[in-house]
Every structure is written in C-alpha cells, then in structure tokens.
Amino acid sequence: MKxxxxxxxxxxxxxxxxxxxxxGHAVAIVDNFLRRQWDHELGAQTLTPIRPLAERLKxxxxxxxxxxxxxxxxxxxxxxLAATMKSFEPEAIVHFAEQRSxxxxxxxxxxxxxxxxxxxxxxxxxxxxxxxxxxxxxxxxLGTMGEYGTPNIDIEEGYITIEHNGRRDTxxxxxxxxxxxxxxxxxxxxxxxxxxxxxxLRATDLNQGVVYGTMTEEVEQDEALINRFxxxxxxxxxxxxxxxxxxxxxxxxxxxKGGQTxxxxxxxxxVRCIEIACHNPAARGECKVYNQFTEQFTVLELxxxxxxxxxxxxxxxxxxxxPDPRVEAEQHYYNAKHSKLIxxxxxxxxxxxxxxxxxxxxxxxxxxxVDASLMLPQVNWREPRNDRxxxxxxxxxxxxxxxxxxxxxxxxxxx
Amino acid sequence: MKxxxxxxxxxxxxxxxxxxxxxGHAVAIVDNFLRRQWDHELGAQTLTPIRPLAERLKxxxxxxxxxxxxxxxxxxxxxxLAATMKSFEPEAIVHFAEQRSxxxxxxxxxxxxxxxxxxxxxxxxxxxxxxxxxxxxxxxxLGTMGEYGTPNIDIEEGYITIEHNGRRDTxxxxxxxxxxxxxxxxxxxxxxxxxxxxxxLRATDLNQGVVYGTMTEEVEQDEALINRFxxxxxxxxxxxxxxxxxxxxxxxxxxxKGGQTxxxxxxxxxVRCIEIACHNPAARGECKVYNQFTEQFTVLELxxxxxxxxxxxxxxxxxxxxPDPRVEAEQHYYNAKHSKLIxxxxxxxxxxxxxxxxxxxxxxxxxxxVDASLMLPQVNWREPRNDRxxxxxxxxxxxxxxxxxxxxxxxxxxx
Numbered sequence: 134m135k136x137x138x139x140x141x142x143x144x145x146x147x148x149x150x151x152x153x154x155x156x157g158h159a160v161a162i163v164d165n166f167l168r169r170q171w172d173h174e175l176g177a178q179t180l181t182p183i184r185p186l187a188e189r190l191k192x193x194x195x196x197x198x199x200x201x202x203x204x205x206x207x208x209x210x211x212x213x214l215a216a217t218m219k220s221f222e223p224e225a226i227v228h229f230a231e232q233r234s235x236x237x238x239x240x241x242x243x244x245x246x247x248x249x250x251x252x253x254x255x256x257x258x259x260x261x262x263x264x265x266x267x268x269x270x271x272x273x274x275l276g277t278m279g280e281y282g283t284p285n286i287d288i289e290e291g292y293i294t295i296e297h298n299g300r301r302d303t304x305x306x307x308x309x310x311x312x313x314x315x316x317x318x319x320x321x322x323x324x325x326x327x328x329x330x331x332x333x334l335r336a337t338d339l340n341q342g343v344v345y346g347t348m349t350e351e352v353e354q355d356e357a358l359i360n361r362f363x364x365x366x367x368x369x370x371x372x373x374x375x376x377x378x379x380x381x382x383x384x385x386x387x388x389x390k391g392g393q394t395x396x397x398x399x400x401x402x403x404v405r406c407i408e409i410a411c412h413n414p415a416a417r418g419e420c421k422v423y424n425q426f427t428e429q430f431t432v433l434e435l436x437x438x439x440x441x442x443x444x445x446x447x448x449x450x451x452x453x454x455x456p457d458p459r460v461e462a463e464q465h466y467y468n469a470k471h472s473k474l475i476x477x478x479x480x481x482x483x484x485x486x487x488x489x490x491x492x493x494x495x496x497x498x499x500x501x502x503v504d505a506s507l508m509l510p511q512v513n514w515r516e517p518r519n520d521r522x523x524x525x526x527x528x529x530x531x532x533x534x535x536x537x538x539x540x541x542x543x544x545x546x547x548x
Numbered sequence: 549m550k551x552x553x554x555x556x557x558x559x560x561x562x563x564x565x566x567x568x569x570x571x572g573h574a575v576a577i578v579d580n581f582l583r584r585q586w587d588h589e590l591g592a593q594t595l596t597p598i599r600p601l602a603e604r605l606k607x608x609x610x611x612x613x614x615x616x617x618x619x620x621x622x623x624x625x626x627x628x629l630a631a632t633m634k635s636f637e638p639e640a641i642v643h644f645a646e647q648r649s650x651x652x653x654x655x656x657x658x659x660x661x662x663x664x665x666x667x668x669x670x671x672x673x674x675x676x677x678x679x680x681x682x683x684x685x686x687x688x689x690l691g692t693m694g695e696y697g698t699p700n701i702d703i704e705e706g707y708i709t710i711e712h713n714g715r716r717d718t719x720x721x722x723x724x725x726x727x728x729x730x731x732x733x734x735x736x737x738x739x740x741x742x743x744x745x746x747x748x749l750r751a752t753d754l755n756q757g758v759v760y761g762t763m764t765e766e767v768e769q770d771e772a773l774i775n776r777f778x779x780x781x782x783x784x785x786x787x788x789x790x791x792x793x794x795x796x797x798x799x800x801x802x803x804x805k806g807g808q809t810x811x812x813x814x815x816x817x818x819v820r821c822i823e824i825a826c827h828n829p830a831a832r833g834e835c836k837v838y839n840q841f842t843e844q845f846t847v848l849e850l851x852x853x854x855x856x857x858x859x860x861x862x863x864x865x866x867x868x869x870x871p872d873p874r875v876e877a878e879q880h881y882y883n884a885k886h887s888k889l890i891x892x893x894x895x896x897x898x899x900x901x902x903x904x905x906x907x908x909x910x911x912x913x914x915x916x917x918v919d920a921s922l923m924l925p926q927v928n929w930r931e932p933r934n935d936r937x938x939x940x941x942x943x944x945x946x947x948x949x950x951x952x953x954x955x956x957x958x959x960x961x962x963x
Contacts, residue, residue, distance in 0.1 A: 246673075253665070254664075257664065258657070264932045286715045295712075302700035320734075324731055331930060
C-alpha cells in the first residue's frame with residue numbers, strides 16, 4: 134500500500150514510517166522539521182542522539198534495502214500538500230504532523246494560537262486535499278485520549294449511545310480536553326467527522342494514549358536509526374521522564390497526588406495499531422474512532438514501578454510530589470474502553486519489568502546527555518504567560534505552590 | 549454597566565449596541581467592517597440602505613443624546629484588542645465579531661480556513677485579554693443552535709446528564725455541527741469552557757437560533773439608524789429571504805423537503821437576551837450556556853406562513869422545492885430546550901401575522917433594491933470549490949440536482 138506519513142521525522146512518525154516500510158509498504162515521509170526547531174526554542178534535546186533525517190533515510194536504505202520517499206514542507210501550506218499528494222498518490226495518509234505538547238500550547242497566547250491554527254489548518258488542508266485529489270484515500274489521524282478528559286462515566290471509543298427522555302441516539306462522545314493542544318485535537322475530530330459526512334471521505338481517528346519507549350525492531354538495527362527519547366518538561370512523556378530522573382538520581386516528579394489516570398502504550402504497539410488501521414479502512418463517509426492504548430496507570434503507579442526497577446539496578450530512587458502545574462483532577466474515576474484494535478488483531482505488549490529495566494538502561498546509557506534543569510515543570514496552566522527563560526529550576530516548585538494557592542478559585546470548577 | 553460590543557456594526561451587534569445604550573449602559577462598539585467587505589466580495593447588498601457606522605453613531609447621538617464609543621480594529625489582532633480593553637475597561641464583553649455565514653464558510657478551502665482561524669483566534673484573544681487585563685469581566689459569546697445539529701434526542705441547554713453503565717455525569721452536550729462555520733463555534737465553545745475552568749473566567753455562551761426582523765424600537769427612530777436586512781443566498785437568513793422573494797414575485801426557495809426544523813427568534817428578543825445575560829453574570833469559573841430562541845419551525849412551515857401573509861397583501865406567492873445544497877437531514881426529530889432565558893425574564897415576541905405583514909412590507913418598500921439573482925443557492929456543501937462568479941442563477945437548480953445525484957455516497961452517512 135502507498136502510505137504517506139505526515140510528521141514522519143517525529144517520535145511516533147519515524148517509528149511508524151520504518152515499520153510500514155519494513156512490512157513492504159511504499160512509504161513517503163512528509164515533514165518540515167518543526168519538531169527539531171522546537172527543541173532549539175526550548176533549549177532541550179532528545180536523550181538519544183538522533184540523526185538528521187537525510188542520514189536516517191540513507192541508513193534505512195543501507196540496512197533494509199528499502200527507500201522511503203521524502204517530501205519536505207508544511208502541511209499547513211496547501212500548495213505544497215496538494216503537489217505532494219499529486220506526486221506520491223497515497224492510498225492512506227497517516228497524519229502525525231501536529232504540535233503535540235500540552236505544555237507547549239500552554240506557554241502563552243502565541244503558543245496557544247500557534248498550536249490551534251497549525252493543527253486545525255493542517256488537518257483542514259489534508260481533508261480538502263483528499264476530497265479534491267484522491268477522495269478514496271483513507272485518512273488515519275492521530276488524536277489523543279486527552280480529548281475525553283476524565284468524565285465520571287466510562288469512556289467509549291468515539292461514540293456513545295444515550296437514552297434521554299425516552300429517546301435514544303448514538304452521538305460523538307462529549308469532549309472535555311485539558312489544554313489548548315488537546316482542544317486542537319477535539320477541533321480536528323469535529324472537522325474530520327463533518328468532512329466524512331458531507332464528502333464521503335474515509336477516516337480513522339485514533340485517540341492515542343501516552344506513548345513510552347524508544348526501541349522498535351527497525352530502530353535497533355542501526356545506531357543511525359535511533360528514535361527520539363524526550364524527557365524535558367514540555368515534550369517529555371511521563372514514563373520517559375521518570376526513567377531519566379531515576380538514572381541521574383533526581384526524584385521522580387509526580388504532579389500533585391499522582392492519582393491522574395491515563396491510558397499508556399508501548400511505541401511498538403503504536404506502529405502496529407497504525408498498520409491495523411491501514412488494513413481496515415473506513416467505508417466512504419465513515420469516521421471510525423479507536424482508543425489506542427493498552428493499559429491504564431495512575432502517574433503514581435508508574436513512579437512506583439520505576440522506583441522498583443531503579444532499585445533493582447542499584448539506583449537510589451525517590452518520589453517527589455510537586456504542586457500540579459496543570460488544572461486537572463488529581464484523583465478521579467477512569468475507565469476507558471480500548472477493545473476495537475484488539476478485536477482487529479493487536480497483541481498488546483504490556484509494560485513489564487524487563488521493558489522497564491531496558492528503559493532505565495537506555496537512560497543510564499545516555500546519562501551524560503541529560504540536562505537536569507529541563508525536568509521540573511515550568512509551564513503553569515493557571516498563568517496566561519510562562520516565560521521559561523526567566524524561571525530557574527530551584528524556584529519552580531515555590532512558584533507553583535504560590536500559584537496553586539492564588540488560583541483557588543479554579544478549584545471550584547468541575548475537575 | 550460598561551459593555552463592549554465586538555462586531556457592533558453587524559446585524560445583531562448594531563441592534564444590541566443601540567438597545568444597551570438606550571437602557572443606560574456605557575457602550576463601545578469594536579468593529580473592523582469586515583462584514584461590509586464581504587458584501588463587496590459577494591456582490592450583495594443588504595435590502596435596507598444602511599449608513600456608514602460614523603453616520604449611524606452621529607444619528608444615535610442626535611436622537612438619544614447618548615454617545616457610543618468606537619474602536620476600529622480586528623479582535624484577531626491582540627495588540628489592538630488589548631489596547632481597547634485597557635482604554636474602555638469593559639465589565640462585560642458581548643462577542644459577535646465572527647464570520648457568521650454557513651454558506652460563506654463552505655465556498656472553498658480558503659473560506660473554510662479563514663472562517664475557522666478568524667473565529668477561533670478572535671475568541672482565544674478575547675479569553676487571553678480578559679485573563680490578562682480584566683479577569684472579572686463577563687464574556688457573553690454568541691454561539692449558535694447549529695452547534696448541536698439534529699440529534700434524535702432532546703437538545704438540552706449546553707450540558708446533559710448521562711447515566712451510563714451504572715454511573716452518572718453531567719457533561720457538555722455532544723455537538724454535530726453542519727458547516728465549517730458552525731464547527732468554528734463548536735471550537736469556540738470548547739475553548740471557552742476550558743478557559744473558565746483553568747483561569748476562573750466568567751462566560752455565558754448563547755446558542756442563538758435563526759434571527760429574523762430588522763426593526764427594533766431604537767432603529768425605528770431615524771432612517772439613518774436602519775439595520776441590515778440580508779436576503780442573499782450567503783448571508784441572508786431564511787425568513788428574511790422568503791419575505792423578499794414574496795415581495796418580488798419569486799418562488800420561495802425551500803431546500804429539499806423543508807422538514808429541517810430550527811429554532812427562531814425576533815431580533816428584538818436577541819437584544820433583550822443579551823441584556824439578560826449581562827445582568828446575570830456567570831460566577832468565576834462558570835461557563836453558562838443558554839439556548840437563545842423562542843419558537844421552532846420547519847422551513848416549510850415558515851414558507852407557508854409567508855405565503856399566507858403575501859396573499860393577504862395581494863401578492864402571488866409560490867413555494868419551490870430546490871435540491872438541498874446542504875448535507876443535512878430534511879426530516880428529523882427536533883426538540884431543543886429553551887427555558888433558561890425565559891426563567892430569567894425574557895418575554896418572547898412570537899412570530900405573528902402582524903410581524904410577518906410588516907416584514908413583507910419592508911421587503912415591498914425596498915423592492916427596487918432587490919437583486920433577484922442573489923437568492924438561489926450557489927454554494928453546494930458537496931463541492932470543495934464553489935465559484936459563485938461562474939454560476940448563473942438559471943443553472944443553479946440543474947447543477948444542484950446533478951450534484952445531489954453524484955453525491956449519493958454521502959447519503960449513507962448518518963443525517
């Protein structure tokens with residue numbers, strides 16, 4: 134199958150492009166390297182020394198004999214996107230090409246506006262390009278479990294059947310996202326459902342959980358193929374960050390009580406889920422929605438797992454509870470359905486002791502590259518402007534505590 | 549109360565600004581005249597000869613002795629918006645300053661992208677400006693009943709309590725909007741709820757129905773105060789258009805079967821609803837949602853009312869069913885709650901024979917200004933590009949019929 138991976142130089146995108154290429158698909162990466170730009174802006178670096186994309190692609194050709202096409206440009210630029218579609222003629226488009234960090238979107242107004250405009254316009258462009266140039270092409274769009282928030286009822290996969298005043302309907306599951314970034318994905322989801330309805334497009338919206346891990350079968354074949362491993366406060370995901378903190382002897386930073394429950398998955402399951410979606414295209418006019426994660430954990434549970442793994446490796450691991458920089462429920466009901474991808478053949482790789490060991494070992498291996506100042510949260514949801522440059526790591530905790538007290542008013546609103 | 553009316557030169561905005569001024573509030577209009585620009589783009593004009601805003605404001609001062617402040621600029625320009633907030637220091641902001649036409653948003657990709665970026669960024673700017681400069685200020689935001697779509701269950705006012713698998717929660721009512729414009733309002737609603745939650749802002753989101761009428765007590769005082777009366781296929785609302793069609797002897801253009809049911813209200817109720825919202829501010833952190841309409845009609849019922857009113861006035865009125873240019877259910881269940889504003893004191897002015905007479909009489913009075921070529925729909929939801937300049941009125945019907953046949957695939961999706 135001809136598959137375009139938009140955002141194929143990013144964390145999930147790179148792993149996906151390699152996996153689909155190995156499985157025999159004709160893959161094109163579409164990317165404008167914005168993700169690398171944001172590292173420069175934030176003064177952060179992936180733990181792992183990733184190579185420039187050109188070098189990565191040469192290495193892949195060397196080890197696999199396979200060529201991945203490359204189109205360099207911005208999907209928010211319609212002329213570029215349309216030219217790419219005409220040139221590559223994809224049968225499926227996997228769309229990762231969005232700003233994907235909640236804290237980044239909460240830095241200030243410009244970052245919030247950028248995130249929503251970039252993500253919404255990019256996805257609108259993809260929808261129009263499919264409609265105009267290739268109406269049969271299947272869109273596989275990465276959403277997030279964070280679109281749902283934490284309602285006090287079970288979270289279904291995209292749609293819920295409601296009985297109300299003696300009548301019944303199946304409607305989109307209500308969304309209560311927790312950042313301007315998560316909101317942008319909710320906007321996308323609504324736009325995609327509408328485009329399927331009016332134009333008969335095919336789409337699969339994957340509400341992905343928090344991804345962990347960096348190694349996949351493809352990436353392991355050559356050091357030049359190594360994937361990102363983000364641990365900073367803005368782009369780092371929580372389990373990766375905990376492993377790095379354990380490796381350098383810093384306390385694991387749990388936000389608030391740590392009762393925040395989320396869905397998680399191994400990056401090796403991410404790439405498999407994408408392949409399953411490609412092989413099971415939505416019908417014309419259909420917008421499928423899957424919840425893409427394999428296990429639920431609270432943040433504190435994860436911290437305790439890393440603590441145990443670290444101790445086994447002889448590390449002295451402590452857990453620290455910081456005032457929560459986000460506005461979110463710290464203890465809540467959470468039960469999100471996630472059976473559809475399993476029904477289609479996903480065999481989950483659950484978080485095991487051995488995987489945790491290997492994650493911590495990766496962190497130990499690249500310990501010299503860690504910037505310890507990047508792990509304390511410096512973006513506070515309660516503030517409309519967060520100037521990361523002015524904040525020192527030492528003051529982050531005190532500043533958060535003060536802000537949390539000032540912002541008591543927000544605690545009256547529903548978590 | 550100091551009230552800023554964003555979009556105060558538009559149809560609802562102008563009526564609202566005058567009404568609030570007469571009721572003794574200190575009013576500022578904030579507008580960039582984009583609505584007038586769109587008329588030039590579309591080659592359309594309001595039926596009524598509206599005056600430039602400067603002239604309108606002078607006339608208002610003459611007849612009322614009251615001054616309405618004026619700030620000229622774009623709310624999507626944050627520097628301008630912030631300077632305006634600092635200068636005027638509003639206690640309430642009534643936000644009408646959005647692109648509000650569904651067909652305009654469906655013309656092509658550029659119009660869809662413009663509508664969503666303009667509306668979403670403007671509202672994000674308003675939220676940030678309130679948070680940064682005046683966190684106690686009450687935002688009164690115009691949404692639309694079109695955010696809900698036409699579910700097969702009763703539509704509640706903003707939130708619905710769901711019982712699901714033995715648990716219960718009150719969550720935002722699921723949204724199924726029917727155009728890129730309506731989607732932009734859904735995006736706004738999600739952003740506003742989130743800002744209330746994280747920053748403790750006060751907001752009231754008014755999901756307004758289709759507004760009809762042009763005369764209000766204020767506007768009637770001087771010809772120079774006359775309000776817009778849009779009847780064209782892009783910005784015209786359905787009842788206004790039917791009255792103009794009746795006045796010039798053209799058939800009333802019902803899209804499809806005409807069973808599309810919507811909520812409607814008199815513009816004199818719009819202005820009163822806004823005042824009620826001003827007098828009942830949301831608490832800090834609260835996002836109130838009201839459904840702002842007074843009566844439900846099907847489009848065909850409205851056509852028959854205008855037919856009867858026209859016959860009384862000696863007009864020969866026919867009803868024509870055109871292929872529906874929109875993708876929507878032409879017959880459906882519809883029962884939307886709308887009691888909250890009535891509980892707060894709204895006394896609805898229902899659509900009466902005498903009002904219909906007066907509407908048709910206005911259309912007759914300005915009959916010479918009617919451009920009959922502007923009333924047939926030239927924007928088809930099924931097409932990703934609609935070039936209004938190339939379409940002749942005579943071919944619109946045939947073109948729609950052909951498109952409807954080609955687009956059979958979309959009929960399989962849920963209305």
